[in-house]
Amino acid sequence: MEVIEHCADFLQPTVTRTHSPRSYALIVLNYQLPSLTPSLWDRAQLRICADGGANRLHDEIPKFFPMENPALIRQRYKPDVIKGDLDSIRPGVLEFYHNMGSTILDESNDHDTTDLHKCVTFIRDCTPDLNKSNLVLIVVGALGGRFDHELGNINILYTFSDMRIVLLSNESLLFLLPKTYRHEILVDHSVEGPHCGLIPVGGPSQSTTTSGLEWDL
Template sequence: MAEKLLMTHCSSFLLPPPFTNGKNSSSPTTYALIILNQHLPRFSPLLWDHGNLYSAAKIRLCADGGANRLFDNMPELFPLEDNASLIRERYKPDVIKGDMDSIRPDVLSFYKDLGTEIVNNSDDQDTTDLHKCITYVRDFVSDEDKPNVSRIHFATSNPISKEGYIGFVCLVELLHFANLNTCVFFSGLQLCILVAGALGGRFDHEMGNVNTLCHFSTTRIILLSDDCLIQLLPSSQRHEIHIQSSVEGPHCGLIPIGAPSGSSTTTGLQWDLDDTEMRFGGLVSTSNIVNGEIVTVRSDSDLLWTISLKKQP
């Protein structure tokens, strides 16, 4: 059986520039930011501005009522600035997209006057606003990258053996850790979508957001709140998670999603899994603790990885 390709993960988007880890500064990641209709995380300005020096967010969207949260909460994150309008202008979304049943008229008018694109999908009631925004981002980034496709391609004589390689990877780290001379590196696979305000509030909304991770399993999507992050670890890869201990941990969890796990193995946790079965109604690895700088995960089922985020003084 062919060895699964390595997928590396790092929450460096939570670190203020300049990065302390030089490898991150050359990351080819394309970030996009989506804001949902929950309280804006305290680190939202960092997510918004983080790319100015290194990996700029190509696009920033509000999902319908997420525009209300941006309008109301962003000025609160700058208590030393007394001009809320200037803050709102500085943090103007590129797009507001959704069925437009939650956004306030004054907020819609404010951002429209600033030039924000308004995309009304009220005719589509079969998908969530987050689903609509992710589809928009994927199409947008794909269109942006089309001129460069010829330069980003399979650099291997056997591309079929590499299929299934998805999500965010740092190319330099992949080559180093997997000891490969060539790798799969399509431009679309560099995309990382950060979703702020994805957790909290109604449980059915939270589960809808988790379901969106599974629906778009070939795109790296990270759900964020003030308290934690959640992302999907596809079973088609083995995973190496680089812990940013200054901003995340130590509490973490691995939860099977979509199907029970017949075999999951980890290193780097206080209670490691060793060819362990996990399922709802049985064992699920919650309230675990990271033990070091790197956690490795291998499973025969897709898993949700969650880790706590530290409250900064």
């Protein structure tokens, strides 16, 4: 059985593990940004705001640097791409990032997919220069707030089950364990735990076994 290794080394400021380094893309949604956002930003090779996520970035990123000039911080943390139906981004924020050189991709004609879906599709199909062989998509602002939005974001993990996608907040880190694989989760106890939940969604898990948990299955 093929083994998939899961490692959240992006939670640390430097890579300390010995396995092959991963590449990262960061997607910012329109909910509270976790405290790790600046370090995730610096690690990512591609940074995308999903529609109103640009408002969130514009308003919150200076708060991580209270002793620095907010205008300079906003210039430093400029998204590569803003994508979505653009019904939530404020006109002033859109103009600001457009003038800063961010690529604006208006998909207001697509009413069938969420802004996160649009961003993941863009990364999968329209970024030939991005190494996807070991790519991890980190999504911030995906957990908390409206429950229907949370469920929609979790559904993205299933829609794109062939991609490594992590939903991240200050409290939780969530990713999919695709069936028919053996999964090895490498835990850094300095930043992860002590809790771990394995949740079958949509139906029972027929043949799951674990090792290394306090109460193994």
